[in-house]
Amino acid sequence: MMRVLVADDEAPARGKLQRWLSEQADIEVVAESQDGLGAAEAIERLKPDVVFLDIQMPGLSGLEVAAQLEQETAPLIVFVTAFDEHAIKAFELNAIDYLLKPYDKDRLLKTLSRIRARPADGSTRAAVATARAQTQSHDRLLVPVGETLQLIDSATVEWLEASDNYVHVHTSTRSYLLRRTLHDLLEQLGDQQFARIHKSAAVNIAAVKAFTPLFKGDYEVQLRNGKVLRLSRRFKDQLFARMGR
Amino acid sequence: MAVTHLDLAADRQAARSRLSRPDIALYFLWGMFWLLMLAVGVQDYLRNGGTRLWQPILWEGTSLAVATLWVILQRRVDRRYAVYLDRPWVWIGHHAKWMPLIVLTFVPTVFGIRHGVYALLGERYLHEPWSEVLFYESIKLILFYGLWMGLIFGFDTFAQAQEQRQRLLALQKSLAEAQLAHLKAQLRPHFFFNALNTISALMQVDVPRADRLLSRLADLLRATLQWGDKELMSLRDEMHMLELFAQIMQERFADRVTLSWNVDNAALGGAIPAMLLQPLLENAFKHGVERSRDAVRIEVEARRDGERLYIAIRNSGPLLGPERQDGVGLRNCRERLNVLYGDAAQMQLKQLPDAVEASVTLPWQEHRA
Numbered sequence: 056m057m058r059v060l061v062a063d064d065e066a067p068a069r070g071k072l073q074r075w076l077s078e079q080a081d082i083e084v085v086a087e088s089q090d091g092l093g094a095a096e097a098i099e100r101l102k103p104d105v106v107f108l109d110i111q112m113p114g115l116s117g118l119e120v121a122a123q124l125e126q127e128t129a130p131l132i133v134f135v136t137a138f139d140e141h142a143i144k145a146f147e148l149n150a151i152d153y154l155l156k157p158y159d160k161d162r163l164l165k166t167l168s169r170i171r172a173r174p175a176d177g178s179t180r181a182a183v184a185t186a187r188a189q190t191q192s193h194d195r196l197l198v199p200v201g202e203t204l205q206l207i208d209s210a211t212v213e214w215l216e217a218s219d220n221y222v223h224v225h226t227s228t229r230s231y232l233l234r235r236t237l238h239d240l241l242e243q244l245g246d247q248q249f250a251r252i253h254k255s256a257a258v259n260i261a262a263v264k265a266f267t268p269l270f271k272g273d274y275e276v277q278l279r280n281g282k283v284l285r286l287s288r289r290f291k292d293q294l295f296a297r298m299g300r
Numbered sequence: 301m302a303v304t305h306l307d308l309a310a311d312r313q314a315a316r317s318r319l320s321r322p323d324i325a326l327y328f329l330w331g332m333f334w335l336l337m338l339a340v341g342v343q344d345y346l347r348n349g350g351t352r353l354w355q356p357i358l359w360e361g362t363s364l365a366v367a368t369l370w371v372i373l374q375r376r377v378d379r380r381y382a383v384y385l386d387r388p389w390v391w392i393g394h395h396a397k398w399m400p401l402i403v404l405t406f407v408p409t410v411f412g413i414r415h416g417v418y419a420l421l422g423e424r425y426l427h428e429p430w431s432e433v434l435f436y437e438s439i440k441l442i443l444f445y446g447l448w449m450g451l452i453f454g455f456d457t458f459a460q461a462q463e464q465r466q467r468l469l470a471l472q473k474s475l476a477e478a479q480l481a482h483l484k485a486q487l488r489p490h491f492f493f494n495a496l497n498t499i500s501a502l503m504q505v506d507v508p509r510a511d512r513l514l515s516r517l518a519d520l521l522r523a524t525l526q527w528g529d530k531e532l533m534s535l536r537d538e539m540h541m542l543e544l545f546a547q548i549m550q551e552r553f554a555d556r557v558t559l560s561w562n563v564d565n566a567a568l569g570g571a572i573p574a575m576l577l578q579p580l581l582e583n584a585f586k587h588g589v590e591r592s593r594d595a596v597r598i599e600v601e602a603r604r605d606g607e608r609l610y611i612a613i614r615n616s617g618p619l620l621g622p623e624r625q626d627g628v629g630l631r632n633c634r635e636r637l638n639v640l641y642g643d644a645a646q647m648q649l650k651q652l653p654d655a656v657e658a659s660v661t662l663p664w665q666e667h668r669a
Contacts, residue, residue, distance in 0.1 A: 065494070065552050071501035111490070113589075137493035156497035 057171075058085045060101065062094035062117065063109035063135065068156070072107055072135075073130040075163055082167075091115025095123060095197055096204050103130050105170060107154070107178040110136040115197075117207070118142060121186035122243065123197040125235040131170055131184040142189055149181045198224060198231035207231075209244055213262040213278060227280060252276055252295045253287035260298065323375070326455050330371065334364045335609045362413045366406060371448070374398075378456060385457050395449050402445065404603070407437045454460065491548075491582070492517070513551050520544040527574045529639075534667035535602060535609070536568040542581055548584050556590045557596050564603040570608065571667035573636050579629030580613045580658045588615030597655075604664060612659040614652065630658070637662065 059082055063069045069087050076082050085101050088094035090113045097121075098106060108117035121132055134146060134153040148155045152166055186192070196209045207226065215225040217237035224231040224240075233240065241249055241257055251257045260277060265273075267275040272288035285295065336359045345356040377398075384391040411425075411433065418425035427433055495517050523541050527533055539561075546559055582599070588596040595642035599614040630649065637645040639659070645662035 065498060065501075066555050067498045067501035067552065068494075069503060071497075074504060111494075137491040137497060156493050157500040158497075158502075 056104055057082045058101070058103045059083065060086050060094065060097050060103040060106045060130070062088040062097075062106065062112065062120070064089050064112045065109075068109065068135075072163075074154045075160055079167065081171075085215070088231045091117065091120045094118045098124065098130060099204065100197070105131045105133065107135055110124065110134055110139055110142060116190070118186045118190050119192065119195075121183055121191035122190045124181045124183050125193075125239045126242070127236070127239065129179050129183050131173065131179055132186075133166060133170070134182075145185050145189055149185050151178065151182045151185055169296060187243055192243050193248065196224065196244070198233060200231070208262070209248065210259070211257050212244075212249075213280060214282070214284065215240060215249070217258045218259055246297075250297060251290050252294065253290060256284055258284065263298075305656070323459075324454075326452065329451070334360070337364070343391050358417055362410045362417075366410050367444075368411075370402060370406070374452075380454065385460050388453065391453060392449065399442065399445060400645075402442055407434055408442055416526060421657075463468060488582070492521075494552065495506060495548050498548075502551070511549060516547050516551075518543055520548065524575070528576040532571045532665075532667065533574040534565075534568065534609075534669070535628070536570050538572050538575070538577055539563055539568070539600075539602070541575065542577055545578060545581060546598075546600075549589075553585070553589050553601045556594075557585070557598060560597045560600070562599065562601040565600045566606040567609060570604065570609045571664055571665045572662070573640055574613075576633060576660065578622075579612060579615065579633055583629055583658065584613050584656075586617035588617050599655075601606055605661075607664045609662055609664050610659065610661050614655045614657045616653070616655045618656070620634075628652060 059076055059085060061069055061072050061076070063072070066089075069089070070177065073084055073087060073236070075192050076084050083102055084244075086097045088097050093113045093287060094106070094108065094112070094117070097103070106119060110117040114121075117134055117136075121129070121134075124132075132152070134151065135156065136142060137156040143153065143155070145151075149158060149295065152169060154162065154166060163203075193210055195206050196212065198207055199202050207224075211226045211228075212224055213227060214225050215237060216225065220234060220236060222233045222235055222237050222240050224233055235253065237251075237257060241251065248259060248261070249257050250260055258278065262280070264279045265277045266286065267277065269275055269285075272291065274286040274288075276284045277284045278284065341356040342353065345353075350356070360647050374395075380395045381391055384394060411427075412599045424463045428436070434637060495513070499510050499513050499517070502513060516600065520541065523537075527537065527541070541562075550557060552560060576634075584598050594617075597616045599613075601614075602609070602611045604610075610643070630647075634647050637647055641662055645660070647658070649656070649658050651657075
């Protein structure tokens with residue numbers, strides 16, 4: 056059984072997709088969302104296999120939702136759009152599934168059979184990566200707050216701490232726990248702003264105050280908030296080169 | 301358009317850094333002219349029984365060297381006078397003012413060099429008395445200068461006409477592109493394809509509603525094609541188009557938006573730039589409805605205030621980011637008002653306690669079809 060989420064801000068558009076998808080024996084529509092944030096929350100909560108994401112939605116666009124997903128664990132994504140020349144060009148280039156409004160049943164069925172035939176390969180990764188490239192996904196981070204999700208400005212993040220498949224996102228005021236790998240998070244945030252300091256931690260370069268050498272080539276990183284972290288020699292050269300030392 | 305401007309600037313830069321084709325032709329002609337002068341000089345010398353060939357070569361050579369120096373200097377200054385090319389007398393005047401300086405320096409320099417070379421060879425340069433030389437050579441120089449000024453004028457005029465033609469072509473191209481972009485903006489592909497999708501969804505469940513929406517969309521498309529290239533239309537027609545647009549949007553977002561119209565009948569006969577208000581209403585939907593999760597109220601108001609026409613479109617919700625205040629729709633609206641009315645018309649976007657208001661005020665003018 057394929058579990059599907061439909062996200063579109065227009066009720067008639069959701070209805071059309073819902074109706075046609077429900078006719079398929081192997082598909083179950085698990086939820087409908089009418090905006091980007093709702094879609095992101097539903098993906099987090101219900102873990103659907105496939106998401107039909109309309110691009111133009113209130114709050115968070117479909118591309119922005121996709122950009123915030125973890126590449127490894129994201130559902131298969133089918134973008135739906137009326138007219139987005141740039142995005143469509145990118146989808147074509149990266150062989151990403153999309154539907155152009157208005158679409159007929161044949162076109163939808165074709166997309167469905169493509170999805171069924173798809174092994175869990177790199178297509179989801181490509182969809183997330185493309186969405187990240189199309190949006191300013193390194194500026195904003197979607198974090199869980201209680202039962203809901205909230206966007207925070209990534210500049211407010213001071214450092215990131217990984218533990219297993221989770222990352223603690225530390226800002227000056229509080230910490231958030233994300234179920235993502237540090238690697239994936241850093242890929243989204245980009246290496247302009249953040250740098251890894253050892254296997255399971257990364258810092259916002261703007262939050263660094265000083266370095267103190269330890270023995271054996273390791274260093275101590277002192278943050279502006281007083282926090283002291285360890286910089287392993289494996290990441291030292293990269294970081295110093297970036298900071299112009 | 302910006303790209304085209306850059307292209308033009310780059311072209312001009314390139315033209316300045318290398319010799320243009322007319323310049324090359326000019327220097328070629330200059331070279332040929334002096335070869336001829338040299339040939340005549342040598343011929344004349346030999347016919348008069350001269351035997352030392354270096355003498356006529358020296359005479360012509362010194363004249364050539366000094367004159368060429370002057371031409372090169374002149375070419376640098378010429379560019380400054382290019383703006384006067386369409387007023388030949390002014391152009392000639394600007395060149396003629398250099399003549400006394402040329403006459404005063406040319407003959408002494410040329411004869412000075414000749415005397416110097418003769419002295420180095422241990423000989424004496426014999427020529428007519430100085431008064432005669434000065435008089436005769438000055439007349440020759442003035443004729444010569446006039447001839448070349450005429451030629452340079454011709455060359456530069458031609459070059460300028462060529463450049464203007466190029467610029468005109470580029471301008472026409474960018475204008476055509478701008479018109480296309482304008483048309484595309486009016487047709488609003490995003491809006492149309494979304495509306496088509498709504499129809500495609502509705503016709504599965506509610507054929508009469510889908511049918512109604514389809515004819516609304518056709519009406520709007522027809523009106524867009526009819527009014528799209530007009531400068532002014534009546535507020536009545538503009539409001540009709542707004543209604544069509546709003547009806548379609550309401551079909552799409554029936555669950556999230558309520559609309560109210562507060563239009564004074566006395567204002568309907570007023571003239572307004574065609575389709576000025578649509579981008580404003582579209583913005584109200586886009587930022588009020590498409591970006592908000594809550595139900596949104598949109599209000600359209602129009603009235604005549606004495607000699608002014610006032611129109612306002614409000615949507616509930618907070619003012620969103622700078623992208624709304626500087627969006628393409630709003631910018632186009634401002635530019636059109638500015639072109640048509642100058643300072644007499646205003647367009648404003650402001651935050652009210654619980655809504656965002658876009659308002660337009662323009663001079664009252666009765667619309668004549």
